[in-house]
Amino acid sequence: MLLVLSDEHKEHLGFLPEVDSAVVGEFGRIAVEFLRKGTNPKIYEGAARKLSVDAETVQHGVEGLMYLLTESSKLMISEVDFQDSVLVLGFTEDLNQLLLQLYLENRKEIRHILGELTPSLPHYHNLEWRLDVQLASRALRQQVKPTVTMKLHLEESGGDKSAKVLQTDPATLMHLIQELEKALAELKTTHCRRILRNIK
Amino acid sequence: MRFRFCGDLDCPDWVLAEISTLTKISSVKMKLLCVQVLKDLLGEGIDYDKVSKLTADAKFENGDMKASVAVLTFILSSAAKHDVASESLSSELQQLGLPKEHTTGLCKSYEDKHIALQEKLRESSLRLGRLEGVSWRVDYTLSSSELQEVNEPTVQLCLQTQGAETGNTETTIVSVSADKFRVLLTELKQAQAMMNALQ
Numbered sequence: 599m600l601l602v603l604s605d606e607h608k609e610h611l612g613f614l615p616e617v618d619s620a621v622v623g624e625f626g627r628i629a630v631e632f633l634r635k636g637t638n639p640k641i642y643e644g645a646a647r648k649l650s651v652d653a654e655t656v657q658h659g660v661e662g663l664m665y666l667l668t669e670s671s672k673l674m675i676s677e678v679d680f681q682d683s684v685l686v687l688g689f690t691e692d693l694n695q696l697l698l699q700l701y702l703e704n705r706k707e708i709r710h711i712l713g714e715l716t717p718s719l720p721h722y723h724n725l726e727w728r729l730d731v732q733l734a735s736r737a738l739r740q741q742v743k744p745t746v747t748m749k750l751h752l753e754e755s756g757g758d759k760s761a762k763v764l765q766t767d768p769a770t771l772m773h774l775i776q777e778l779e780k781a782l783a784e785l786k787t788t789h790c791r792r793i794l795r796n797i798k
Numbered sequence: 799m800r801f802r803f804c805g806d807l808d809c810p811d812w813v814l815a816e817i818s819t820l821t822k823i824s825s826v827k828m829k830l831l832c833v834q835v836l837k838d839l840l841g842e843g844i845d846y847d848k849v850s851k852l853t854a855d856a857k858f859e860n861g862d863m864k865a866s867v868a869v870l871t872f873i874l875s876s877a878a879k880h881d882v883a884s885e886s887l888s889s890e891l892q893q894l895g896l897p898k899e900h901t902t903g904l905c906k907s908y909e910d911k912h913i914a915l916q917e918k919l920r921e922s923s924l925r926l927g928r929l930e931g932v933s934w935r936v937d938y939t940l941s942s943s944e945l946q947e948v949n950e951p952t953v954q955l956c957l958q959t960q961g962a963e964t965g966n967t968e969t970t971i972v973s974v975s976a977d978k979f980r981v982l983l984t985e986l987k988q989a990q991a992m993m994n995a996l997q
Contacts, residue, residue: 726923726924727924728923728924728925733992733996734989734992736985739992747924747926748924749924749926760963761963761964761965762963763926763962763963
């Protein structure tokens with residue numbers, strides 16, 4: 599499928615043919631670095647001074663490249679489609695080849711970064727547990743009541759940690775274990791296997 | 799195959815793989831590595847420079863070094879957790895393929911420190927809301943806006959606890975009248991008597 603570029607995007611990328619291919623390569627490298635670690639406006643100013651153009655033009659050029667790369671990686675378009683989409687910009691053959699190389703080399707990494715942007719629930723980090731026996735309380739002496747106390751440590755994708763304290767008696771714990779084993783066993787049913795086979 | 803030091807379960811595959819990495823260093827170096835790992839488990843911190851010097855002869859990469867530290871940590875802490883005797887640990891490790899000299903070195907270090915290790919593991923077991931500090935004050939109320947002559951002693955208790963879920967210090971302040979405090983004290987003394995009976 600072809601990538602449709604908006605007019606504003608084409609205008610931003612229109613800056614690229616005006617500089618040499620070495621500079622475009624450098625912009626490509628900066629664009630990938632920004633995708634990895636976040637933007638750094640100082641670089642725009644440094645580049646703008648060296649090329650004697652506006653910092654804003656440089657910024658638009660780099661951001662246009664970043665957007666081109668993320669959209670192509672997101673849709674996982676083939677080489678031919680990428681070349682056709684870039685052809686519409688009216689760049690030279692060399693520039694097209696350069697952009698294609700940039701896309702192919704960094705596609706996997708960009709997809710990995712994009713994959714991490716999905717919203718996620720807190721996930722398992724650690725589970726501490728303890729087995730106690732309650733022997734007496736203020737209200738009743740001479741008891742024997744076993745309990746399992748658990749502290750479930752969770753981690754969000756941003757690195758925030760939280761902990762939940764849970765307590766259960768052994769019978770409920772057995773039931774919990776059985777339910778979880780049933781959930782794992784679901785993976786081995788024919789229905790699930792059929793779906794997994796088709797995805798792979 | 800069930801192993802006592804793994805808690806009567808199968809030995810994890812990665813442990814089997816890394817035991818073969820351990821055989822690459824000499825038994826003397828391995829004993830010194832065990833000493834370092836035990837220091838780390840007892841909370842004294844591990845000196846990675848010493849570890850890299852010990853493993854430099856066998857030309858361990860960064861990954862191999864971390865793997866050998868990890869496998870020794872697992873073996874020693876797991877053996878202490880399940881209270882495995884030194885001889886059975888030695889025979890099980892030899893079954894897994896660790897050479898005799900390495901096994902003897904490891905088991906000797908384990909035997910020396912296993913009580914201290916179990917103490918440390920006992921301390922780090924799950925405990926919710928530990929009591930960190932208690933401070934108290936006895937006041938005598940002379941009079942108040944409600945009644946002119948009150949003449950009553952009260953106790954102010956300040957309890958500092960570690961939050962169960964967050965782990966941050968929480969402070970609770972309560973003021974207790976004389977009668978209520980007497981009841982509290984009796985009940986707590988009964989609980990203490992019960993705890994002493996169990997020990």
